[in-house]
Amino acid sequence: MIKVGIIGLGAIGQRLIPLFSNHPETKIVAICDTLQERVQEISRQIDSVKTYSNHNEMLEKTDLDLVYVTVPPKYHHAVVSDVIAKGINVLCEKPLANSSEEALSLYSQVKEKGILNAMNFPLNYNAGSKSFAALIKAGYVGKLRRIELKMHFPNWPRLWQQNDWVATKEQGGYVLEVGVHYIQQIQKIFGGMKVISKNVQYPADPIASENGIIALLELEDGTPILFDGLSQIAGEEEIKFTAFGTEGTLSLVNWANIEGGKIGQPIQSIETNESLEDSLIDNLVRALKGEEATIIDFYEGYKAQMVLEALRG
Numbered sequence: 001m002i003k004v005g006i007i008g009l010g011a012i013g014q015r016l017i018p019l020f021s022n023h024p025e026t027k028i029v030a031i032c033d034t035l036q037e038r039v040q041e042i043s044r045q046i047d048s049v050k051t052y053s054n055h056n057e058m059l060e061k062t063d064l065d066l067v068y069v070t071v072p073p074k075y076h077h078a079v080v081s082d083v084i085a086k087g088i089n090v091l092c093e094k095p096l097a098n099s100s101e102e103a104l105s106l107y108s109q110v111k112e113k114g115i116l117n118a119m120n121f122p123l124n125y126n127a128g129s130k131s132f133a134a135l136i137k138a139g140y141v142g143k144l145r146r147i148e149l150k151m152h153f154p155n156w157p158r159l160w161q162q163n164d165w166v167a168t169k170e171q172g173g174y175v176l177e178v179g180v181h182y183i184q185q186i187q188k189i190f191g192g193m194k195v196i197s198k199n200v201q202y203p204a205d206p207i208a209s210e211n212g213i214i215a216l217l218e219l220e221d222g223t224p225i226l227f228d229g230l231s232q233i234a235g236e237e238e239i240k241f242t243a244f245g246t247e248g249t250l251s252l253v254n255w256a257n258i259e260g261g262k263i264g265q266p267i268q269s270i271e272t273n274e275s276l277e278d279s280l281i282d283n284l285v286r287a288l289k290g291e292e293a294t295i296i297d298f299y300e301g302y303k304a305q306m307v308l309e310a311l312r313g
């Protein structure tokens with residue numbers, strides 16, 4: 001049984017608790033959050049779990065095989081560095097850190113220790129996004145002409161993620177929170193990219209995160225990538241990741257759905273291949289057993305962080 005510790009029990013930390021608890025090969029043995037009441041409340045859902053409000057005390061006193069760090073981005077570097085120093089395998093939430101420098105430091109530390117280092121980028125496990133990647137690989141769009149990422153939010157922060165950091169310039173905003181998932185996907189499916197130009201808009205509040213971005217990026221072969229982000233607008237939330245090619249157009253819509261068409265044909269919804277559905281926890285278990293697994297490691301997190309920094313800086 002793989003003994004798991006969790007640091008950070010907010011919206012996302014709580015999401016993964018049932019997945020670790022229900023997996024036959026993982027057991028959550030310790031949880032930690034600086035909010036003591038939260039730790040106590042969550043501990044009622046997990047059998048004989050140890051509770052902590054200081055992560056170093058948890059790392060000191062508990063025998064752990066894997067630690068999942070899901071604190072706000074500003075604290076990733078400090079907390080993950082403490083986990084690495086103990087030589088414990090680590091799963092970190094995205095983004096890897098709050099700057100390229102911090103991300104590089106985390107990557108260098110795990111490389112030196114030789115521990116499993118993984119990030120939670122769910123698009124690498126979902127049927128919709130995996131079907132999108134498989135169709136691209138199979139040549140659905142032909143030769144790629146352009147990539148577009150549309151991120152439109154009636155409200156930022158979204159209603160399910162209300163906290164004191166996600167709408168701050170310091171460690172929030174949707175370029176960082178949402179854009180990073182697609183930056184990682186572009187790097188995985190299409191290769192590296194660089195930022196050519198950007199126009200980022202901010203509201204009057206000096207600490208608030210962006211409320212608009214238009215950015216032009218390029219793949220290594222010069223193929224253009226357009227980021228179009230806008231919040232505090234009418235209508236529905238829409239996150240649309242589109243590849244335009246010489247033979248067709250293909251989009252991943254709102255994380256999970258695919259639509260597309262061949263040149264001259266209308267855009268239609270396309271069925272996802274459910275057999276591609278995978279699970280982060282299954283892959284972590286396989287990796288810890290030395291088996292082949294899909295793991296998005298800290299190097300990929302670092303590469304995505306460099307693009308984020310160029311967009312946000």
Ligand SMILES: NC(=O)c1ccc[n+]([C@@H]2O[C@H](COP(=O)([O-])OP(=O)(O)OC[C@H]3O[C@@H](n4cnc5c(N)ncnc54)[C@H](O)[C@@H]3O)[C@@H](O)[C@H]2O)c1
Binds near residue numbers: 008010011035121
């Ligand atoms: N993978 C995804 O799809 C996805 C989606 C949204 C957010 N995230 C990421 O997940 C992380 C957490 O986001 P969230 O929405 O759950 O935030 P949150 O603010 O709801 O929760 C963070 C929790 O960490 C606790 N905390 C802060 N510092 C701590 C410390 N030093 N030790 C222990 N606990 C500490 C806070 O008290 C809080 O309970 C962020 O990095 C965010 O970017 C990932």
